[in-house]
Amino acid sequence: MGDKTRASYGLMLSEEPRRQKLWWHRLFMTLIALLLAGAVYFCVPPRAIEYPDLYEVSIAELQNGLDKGRFTSVDLVKAYLARINEVNLEGPLLRAIIETNPLALEQAANLDAERKKTGKRSILHGIPLILKDNIATLASEGMNTTAGSYALYKSIVPDDATVAAKLRRAGAILLGKANLSEWSAARGILASGWSGRGGQATNPYYPNGDPCASSSGSAIASAIGLAAGALGTETDGSIICPSSYNNIVGIKPTVGLTSRAGVIPINSHQDTVGPMTRSVADGAAILNIIAGRDGKDNYTLTAPKQIPDYMRYLDAKAIKGKRFGVPRIVFRNDTLLGNHPSVGVAFEEALKTIQSLGGVIVDPTDLPSAEEMIDNNNERLVGQVDLKTRINAYLAGLNYIPTGTDTLSKIIVYNDKHKELEEPEGYESQLAFLLAEATLGYNESYHQAVYNNHDIGRTRGIDYVLKTYSLDALVLPSNGNA
Template identity: 65%
Template sequence: MKVLTWLFATCALSVGVVARNALPDLYEASIVELQAGLDAGDFTSVDLVKAYFARIAEVNLKGPQLRAILENNPSALTEAAALDQERKKSGKRSALHGIPVLLKDNIATVASEGMNTTAGSFSLLKSVVPDDAGVVKRLRAAGAIILGKANLSEFAHFRGNLASGWSGRGGQCTNAYFPHADPCGSSSGSGVASSIGLTAVSLGTETDGSITCPSSNNNLAGIKPTVGLTSRAGVIPISEHQDTVGPITRSIADAAVVLSIIAGPDPNDNFTLAQPTPVPDFTKALNKNALKGKRIGVPRRVFLNDTITGNDPFVNQVFEQALDTIRALGATVVDPADLPSADEIAVSGNETTVLDVDFKIQLDAWYASLKSNPSGVRSLADLIAFNDANPALEEPPRFEDQSEHRLIESEATTGMNATYFQALAFNKDLGRTRGIDAALQQFKLDALVLPAPGFTTVPAAIAGYPIVTVPLGFYPDNVTIALAGPETVYPAPGVPFGLSFLGTAFSEFDLVGFAFAYEQKTQTRLARKAFAEAIPTTQLIDIIGK
């Protein structure tokens, strides 16, 4: 009897080990791996949602308290069950069928589903939006499951001098690669959640740096699309001239899948009606030889002007190694290949002028569009008054008056006057005509490449042009730790940083190929994991059948 008991126990242990090894590790699991398991019946989308919820519970408000997630979707399990049945009955709708997707909390979802859309602000808690965001409609049509809402820098970091990743509703989101490290904003929660497998994939938004920087700081692949490739309808705005929605994932392959689904025209966002058609299948850009025979330029004046990172010597050292890799992959590196406008961009205040005007107009329109809003806030002026009246909710640790200055500056604007239109035109001239396009044409380039941290994002932001970011390296263990905010540090040991490929309008297909070739050659993401306490232990084997 004892022998039989031992035998059954040993067999059960062996089966458990095999099953755990056979199932995808949720820390790294790709869309392809998850779909293969779903198709084979190894697990269900219900299992997936339960596993991600369990992983979130381990590290979001407990343990390292990463504060990456604002709320889970209470309808996710019901939606997953329906999609599991549909898979059995008629097959998959798309590569995202039954795959959980986390949304930044400025991307609207209908209130009847049970989630809020607040941009992290209590002024929008329990508000009722008129409809799903355009990108959410595309995700749902593809069979994706909305897992929940991610924390963010409140109002996409447009309140003022607040730490990246802080919102009134969510508190301070922090990086999983070093305790209390800067996650970078404003899509901070989306980045942190994707980095350690709290979700299959996530969406972020960028006005200037808010997909690129969280991807960089969290060892991820991110695509900031051309303005107008993905719909902004139903996204709490900063500026229609710079805002864009894109994927933040663990691999370029996953990002390509997501972008292929969320890109495309939307009658509710007229910027999208000018994009080339049809929408490419970006997964067809995943070519390890994509850099062969290409000309890649290094606009060194951009990061020599960088006052944000101080032109970090260690980042530059690793960047030089990246250029050698790009050469080894068959590309000609043109160095330098400067933007003629680089020095002017560094001192121009035109971006601020445009964003301040746009934010007031478009945020007022957002509040006016709501079916209801219990806070009573119906305008930017009301928002400023609400924040002042609710310091316990809306003032972070060591709050200072300048922490609200962007809202106050924006409220003081008087609309789209001659100064505004002149600034808008100058942005396009600096970013496009005498910026990225000028460098591409002058040096006969296929793309530009730069370290992701810092000033890299500005030319593309004011141009409305795309950036694709991949992991580049990690700060060394002996790096001097510096304060990044009242509760965050940067740089810090082991904190990642990325490499960015930039191009002209709607050049995402080529940029995805270049980033994929670099990613596959280097496999940088796999070189280092998050700190131990920040890595959830729940795996599918812990959920299946329970």
């Protein structure tokens, strides 16, 4: 080894201790910095969350809180999930919710980030909502669409229902699926609010009380703040009745104003989807988003090409000068309709309120066809034929059904074979399914019944009194049996 090489090697040896000192010094300073950062972190209090009153808060108030940073959509999702856990399967055992969205927190975080970056999409941006369990949502999200039945558990829908897709595009968070009367009360003579998957839902205001009709879970969820609002469906009273029983606002749209595509069907002539909320304003906010034409549902071709902004019409002054008819003959008999006498008292007070706002009460404005409505069999016949044909068509459109129940007849057999799931004691009835299965399709009797329904309900019913008495609206109690 030459002198130069030895000198170089000696230099390397002499530098090594210095390098080690520098390395330890840097490590020490890094640790000090980390400790100081940690001390600062733990000294800074966490962000104060000003949670709203979930019982009473409106969608507009939630949106205002989100805009001002009082809370985030993630905070809201956590709060609503905690609320569901308090009352659904614990405490009062309301059984309003069948399942929640496992991706809700992730979706909320994405919507929070989007709000900061580009602003909100609509008044529903980042707002958690509940859907009735007959409204399809993509299986990949982790929620089922079953109408409360194990026969459709883990089935795969081809797409979101149109109303669900519209809510997503508006930035709403689909927080979970609401319990319901199984198959939207179209299976048999069963208690309102019971389904095989969800159990027996009960009224939140009266222990073990009747929640009424098939959209009962949606009504309960809105009533006690399990979400900011919900979607229900109605074929015959299933939005209006549970809204009444659970003290909320239900908007039952005219058939065709909202799409039924992707909704498990019952009756193509009567099925409709509508908001169930704690206020008219919240209902209008949701209706703004879900209303409108849809190529997948030809009934929506009757909807306006341009849907009006329903929130613009939230003005009590608009009642002044409008004419309101009272068709007393259709609700006069409390025993027949199932109304409690107190409903009549409240109804009379409501009429006085309308008058105090300048509305004109025209009383009575009876429908010529009222007696026929009570005793006719047309609706039942149409409903039975539609139930079989429409459910079979829906099942045929699913991508996958693990149970193999791809027809109504197979669902009937499945229920009988799985009594522990679908026919526990007190919930055995499949009468409506059996009657529907026995129908012969779209024959002359069916078409005559459809015509009679239109004649009784529309031509000599609602349309007749609106025109004859120059009315703007009809008003009547909503508490009758569904």
